[in-house]
Amino acid sequence: MNKRPHQDTPITVATLDDLSALADYSLMDTLNCDPEAKADGVDHSPRQVFSGHYVPVRPTPIEDPEYVAHGKALFHELGFADTIARSDDFVRMFSGDLSRVPAPLRNVGWACGYALSIYGTEFYQQCPFHTGNGYGDGRAISVLEAVINGQRWEMQLKGAGRTPYCRGADGRAVLRSSVREFLAQEHMHALGVPTSRSLSLYVSKTEKVRRPWYSEGSRSIDPDVLISEPVAISTRVAPSFIRVGQLELFSRRARKQEHPQAMEELEKIVLHLIDREYSDVIDQSLVTAKKVVLLADEFRSRLTSLVANWIRVGYCQGNFNSDNCAAGGFTLDYGPFGFCDVFDPHYQPWTGGGHHFAFLNQPAAAERNFYSFCSAMRPLVAGHADCLRQLEDIQSDFPKVIQAQMEKMWAAKLGLDAFDADLFRELATLMLQTPVDYTLFFRELSYLPEDIEALKKSFYKGPTYAADTEGLDKRWSAWLTHWHSLTRPGAREELSSQMKLVNPKYSLRDWFVVPAYQQAAAGNYALLRELQDVMTQPYAEQSEDVEKKYYRLKPPELFDVGGASHYSCSS
Numbered sequence: 005m006n007k008r009p010h011q012d013t014p015i016t017v018a019t020l021d022d023l024s025a026l027a028d029y030s031l032m033d034t035l036n037c038d039p040e041a042k043a044d045g046v047d048h049s050p051r052q053v054f055s056g057h058y059v060p061v062r063p064t065p066i067e068d069p070e071y072v073a074h075g076k077a078l079f080h081e082l083g084f085a086d087t088i089a090r091s092d093d094f095v096r097m098f099s100g101d102l103s104r105v106p107a108p109l110r111n112v113g114w115a116c117g118y119a120l121s122i123y124g125t126e127f128y129q130q131c132p133f134h135t136g137n138g139y140g141d142g143r144a145i146s147v148l149e150a151v152i153n154g155q156r157w158e159m160q161l162k163g164a165g166r167t168p169y170c171r172g173a174d175g176r177a178v179l180r181s182s183v184r185e186f187l188a189q190e191h192m193h194a195l196g197v198p199t200s201r202s203l204s205l206y207v208s209k210t211e212k213v214r215r216p217w218y219s220e221g222s223r224s225i226d227p228d229v230l231i232s233e234p235v236a237i238s239t240r241v242a243p244s245f246i247r248v249g250q251l252e253l254f255s256r257r258a259r260k261q262e263h264p265q266a267m268e269e270l271e272k273i274v275l276h277l278i279d280r281e282y283s284d285v286i287d288q289s290l291v292t293a294k295k296v297v298l299l300a301d302e303f304r305s306r307l308t309s310l311v312a313n314w315i316r317v318g319y320c321q322g323n324f325n326s327d328n329c330a331a332g333g334f335t336l337d338y339g340p341f342g343f344c345d346v347f348d349p350h351y352q353p354w355t356g357g358g359h360h361f362a363f364l365n366q367p368a369a370a371e372r373n374f375y376s377f378c379s380a381m382r383p384l385v386a387g388h389a390d391c392l393r394q395l396e397d398i399q400s401d402f403p404k405v406i407q408a409q410m411e412k413m414w415a416a417k418l419g420l421d422a423f424d425a426d427l428f429r430e431l432a433t434l435m436l437q438t439p440v441d442y443t444l445f446f447r448e449l450s451y452l453p454e455d456i457e458a459l460k461k462s463f464y465k466g467p468t469y470a471a472d473t474e475g476l477d478k479r480w481s482a483w484l485t486h487w488h489s490l491t492r493p494g495a496r497e498e499l500s501s502q503m504k505l506v507n508p509k510y511s512l513r514d515w516f517v518v519p520a521y522q523q524a525a526a527g528n529y530a531l532l533r534e535l536q537d538v539m540t541q542p543y544a545e546q547s548e549d550v551e552k553k554y555y556r557l558k559p560p561e562l563f564d565v566g567g568a569s570h571y572s573c574s575s
């Protein structure tokens with residue numbers, strides 16, 4: 005993702021014909037197609053796919069699509085005219101109807117299989133056939149790759165109907181989860197955290213599906229009602245959608261010698277990954293084993309930096325399995341995620357996710373995914389003792405590297421040049437005992453307050469605080485004094501501005517998003533657009549109105565409410 009252009013580019017795409025001129029289908033042209041697949045992509049039944057990197061799949065369009073939103077920043081970066089998002093043929097294509105796209109665009113897309121490791125352990129049970137051959141993109145279908153100003157992008161529809169990997173489900177995404185993913189991708193990008201990006205979001209005016217969900221104000225852990233929700237298709241964009249799980253699928257097949265081309269397919273997918281995501285840092289002319297070592301080294305630095313960034317902004321991925329871990333080192337799959345309110349190392353919004361994926365356990369979860377990645381790479385370096393040793397060193401140094409990234413991140417949040425363990429330990433204790441709102445606390449600290457009054461804006465004032473307010477206030481004051489003594493003297497304004505670029509003012513809390521998707525389901529997109537606006541400038545002060553609405557503590561009545569504080573699924 006480091007090749008991403010940051011500046012607006014002149015408009016080059018004002019019609020679908022313009023886009024089709026930029027299309028380049030090299031994944032379908034260079035990787036292996038499932039030899040048993042029919043080229044027209046209309047067989048959507050769940051089945052085992054034994055070999056090949058992709059299956060041609062024709063998306064199932066949603067009925068009567070209506071424009072909801074488009075990723076404005078991405079449009080400008082790509083040189084897309086805003087008006088194209090509402091034009092008939094663009095709407096048709098990105099709501100899943102490829103039947104009338106202009107050549108060389110094709111009327112089939114592709115879906116990929118991938119394997120699953122949960123916290124480093126290989127799993128097969130989630131595949132309906134218990135073999136791993138029926139697991140993969142169950143509702144994600146890529147429809148093109150385009151090269152735009154020298155940068156290649158893959159565009160992928162989510163919710164575009166069944167694929168052979170749909171595991172018997174309908175392949176749809178509801179508006180609720182699509183709005184969450186759409187807004188979160190935009191927000192993360194604006195926060196400076198590498199992520200897949202939001203291109204567009206369309207909803208069906210007539211087609212609905214039933215999903216388990218929470219009744220209004222429900223405090224139940226599991227959904228307590230079945231609701232009928234409009235279906236939607238969002239399109240996300242990235243240099244590739246290769247996941248660690250995908251590399252594992254081919255590596256498991258090579259390891260078990262499942263078919264004669266298994267080793268070659270593993271090598272091909274890894275070289276494809278390098279080409280899409282790492283071509284600027286890995287020399288094309290090296291032998292594969294050497295490329296793999298460089299890949300592991302670079303992926304480790306991206307992954308450790310990614311997770312430190314998640315923690316910096318209060319993000320919990322919730323389900324950080326190897327199949328939700330993009331091999332390009334960016335955030336992928338905004339299903340059971342959340343941005344925390346209260347600072348809580350155990351914060352985990354997804355009730356099915358388990359403690360091992362909780363907020364401050366994410367470095368350890370990343371380590372497990374990295375181990376799965378390294379195991380998947382091993383067959384490619386097996387014949388090169390040197391490379392094998394280097395890969396093992398890269399793997400075993402992961403904890404050290406992530407620890408260094410975390411310390412660097414905490415130091416930056418605190419505006420310090422170096423991490424101070426004592427200061428941090430006391431802060432973490434105070435944040436837990438009070439407790440504090442994570443975003444508000446660090447933002448208030450960024451104004452360099454002389455006393456703790458301003459910091460109190462971030463206090464939720466729990467039972468420990470109520471029981472000994474004076475004692476805790478004293479400790480907070482002592483902590484603040486200690487903190488001031490460690491900050492750079494002079495240049496206060498510069499320090500404050502620097503901290504404000506590390507500590508966002510606004511974060512996409514779920515209780516902001518709930519009314520936005522509820523209103524959107526009733527055809528009113530005003531709140532969604534307002535949120536899109538606010539959350540794409542998370543470091544800016546913005547207006548007083550915005551501050552009043554979005555820079556505040558979570559109201560007590562919203563704690564523990566299903567759908568606003570936790571969810572059991574993310575469909």
Ligand SMILES: Nc1ncnc2c1ncn2[C@@H]1O[C@H](COP(=O)(O)OP(=O)(O)OP(=O)(O)O)[C@@H](O)[C@H]1O
Nearest residue numbers: 142143144170173174175176337338339573574575
């Ligand atoms: N084929 C499908 N049809 C309908 N719903 C699905 C399908 N696949 C997954 N889901 C829903 O999405 C939830 C998350 O599953 P998973 O992460 O595998 O898919 P995803 O969100 O579509 O993934 P990704 O963003 O990683 O492509 C599941 O619990 C399920 O509720």
Ligand SMILES: [Mg+2]
Nearest residue numbers: 327328337339
């Ligand atoms: Mg997923």
